[in-house]
Amino acid sequence: MEVPAPQPVLSPLTTASLFLVLTVDPGGEPVVRELLADLAGLQRSVGFGHPDGRLSVVAGIGSACWDRLVDGPRPAGLHPFRELQGARHRAPATPGDLLLHIRAARQDLCFSLGSEIMSRLRGAVAVADEVTGFTYLDQRDLLGFVDGTENPVGRAAAEAVLIGAEDPDFAGGAYVIVQKYLHDLDAWNRLPVEQQERIVGRRKLTNVEIDSPGSHVELNTITGPDGRERQILRDNMPFGSPGSGEFGTYFIGYARTPEVTEEMLRHMFLGDGPVSHDRILDFSTAVTGTLFFVPSADLLEDLGAEEDAGTGEAGSLGIGDLRSS
Ligand code: HEM
Numbered sequence: 001m002e003v004p005a006p007q008p009v010l011s012p013l014t015t016a017s018l019f020l021v022l023t024v025d026p027g028g029e030p031v032v033r034e035l036l037a038d039l040a041g042l043q044r045s046v047g048f049g050h051p052d053g054r055l056s057v058v059a060g061i062g063s064a065c066w067d068r069l070v071d072g073p074r075p076a077g078l079h080p081f082r083e084l085q086g087a088r089h090r091a092p093a094t095p096g097d098l099l100l101h102i103r104a105a106r107q108d109l110c111f112s113l114g115s116e117i118m119s120r121l122r123g124a125v126a127v128a129d130e131v132t133g134f135t136y137l138d139q140r141d142l143l144g145f146v147d148g149t150e151n152p153v154g155r156a157a158a159e160a161v162l163i164g165a166e167d168p169d170f171a172g173g174a175y176v177i178v179q180k181y182l183h184d185l186d187a188w189n190r191l192p193v194e195q196q197e198r199i200v201g202r203r204k205l206t207n208v209e210i211d212s213p214g215s216h217v218e219l220n221t222i223t224g225p226d227g228r229e230r231q232i233l234r235d236n237m238p239f240g241s242p243g244s245g246e247f248g249t250y251f252i253g254y255a256r257t258p259e260v261t262e263e264m265l266r267h268m269f270l271g272d273g274p275v276s277h278d279r280i281l282d283f284s285t286a287v288t289g290t291l292f293f294v295p296s297a298d299l300l301e302d303l304g305a306e307e308d309a310g311t312g313e314a315g316s317l318g319i320g321d322l323r324s325s
Contacts, residue, residue: 003164004172004296007040008056009233009254010157011103013148017133017237018110019178019250020100020117021290028124029068032098035120036061036069037304040297042120046113047104055104057113059300060176060292065097070306075163075170077258081177081291086269089281091179095128096290099178101252103235107132129288131180131250133237142183142238142247143283145200146207150217152231160231161254172296175258177265179251180288188283199279214275219267222260230260249284258291 024032036059047055061069063080084091100117102110110132141147152160163173188196193204201215202208209217224230232255240247253261268278295303 003162004298006162006172006174007058007294007297007300009058009161009174009176009294011054011056013139013151013235014054014056014103014105015135016104016107016110017235017250018100018102018114019129019131019133019237019252020098020102020114020127021096021129021178021288022098022100022121022125023095023128024065024068024097024125025123028121031121031124033069033303033306035117037301038120039117039300042116043113046116047109050106050109053104053106053109055109055113056102057117058099058101058176058294060099060101060294062097062099062290062292066293068097069303072306073169075173075175075293076167077175078293079258079291081289082262083289084265084269086271086277086281088277089269089286091265091269091286091289094288094290096178096288096292098125099176099290099292101176101235107134129180131237131239131248133239133250136238140238141236141249142185142240143188143196143200143249143280144204145196145202147236147249148234149202149207151234156231157233159256160260161233161256163256166256170293170295170299173299174254174256174294175261175291176252176254176294177258177261177291178253178288179286179290181249181251181284181286183247183249184283184285185247214279216268216278216280219272219275219278220264222263222267230263231255232261232264254294 043057063078081093083093104110139146161174163170198212201212201217222230232253234253237250255261271277
């Protein structure tokens with residue numbers, strides 16, 4: 001089987017990003033389908049003149065929206081984000097039909113592509129959330145720790161993120177979960193650094209991993225039945241506004257199956273064994289939570305040929321054809 005080309009989910013981490021979470025208005029489906037089919041072309045148009053800008057965009061589609069956009073089979077793991085209520089902390093599920101994850105080496109390129117996309121979608125969607133993320137100092141989150149070190153790279157990243165033979169209709173696709181966290185930085189900064197380090201599981205200055213039972217790193221290191229580590233690809237970004245005292249981390253995790261990220265979230269919010277919860281959550285509140293399917297680039301382009309789900313046949317380049325190819 002020839003694996004369809006993925007969207008640029010594996011593109012290297014960048015210094016600037018724009019996260020747009022949108023809901024699709026009733027009747028907005030044709031506009032959205034056309035935009036999604038043109039997305040790679042828009043990225044090329046805006047980014048071509050700035051080769052060093054490394055502009056990219058990834059689009060994800062939420063569970064309820066999938067059936068409105070596509071008249072055909074569903075990706076096996078696509079479902080709404082599952083809310084978690086722990087003894088102390090909650091991971092809420094919040095609305096989102098579309099995710100646009102725009103990345104570049106320069107914020108103006110994210111802004112430019114985001115503006116083009118929104119000018120096409122205006123009148124067909126509502127904005128549920130918009131976050132401008134930036135790189136902070138030497139790849140730190142606003143808690144002051146280097147974030148992203150243990151991300152898989154190269155072949156391991158592709159293996160962790162891209163759907164393969166397990167769901168052949170959707171090979172080259174991926175799942176992505178996003179959550180917006182707001183930090184109580186005053187309370188965090190009152191903690192002695194050594195205590196912060198035990199919570200995270202790494203040294204703050206040197207980023208070296210330490211042995212700390214129940215740390216964030218330990219809770220998020222999970223293994224499958226074969227004893228191998230199960231990984232996700234994160235591209236968390238700090239965001240905030242000093243003027244209004246808002247400080248946050250936008251969590252974004254890509255994976256080949258949402259189960260892996262969901263297990264990590266269960267560990268963080270519901271605990272694991274003797275550990276009741278991830279103590280990062282005592283200083284970080286999740287205010288959004290949404291799960292999306294990221295179609296392969298080929299499938300995304302073919303969406304333009306889909307007719308209204310439930311009312312017409314799949315178009316000449318529709319999913320029905322992809323399935324039988
Ligand atoms: C407030 C939000 C969060 C912050 C500030 C944060 C920060 C960090 C930091 C500083 C590290 C250590 C360095 C690294 O390997 O990246 C880390 C590791 C990690 N985090 Fe988070 N994180 C957050 C939320 C999450 C969530 C929601 C998940 C998963 C659902 C997650 C999954 C992971 C994983 C898988 C690792 C690597 C563990 C390892 O193998 O060493 N994080 N995070």
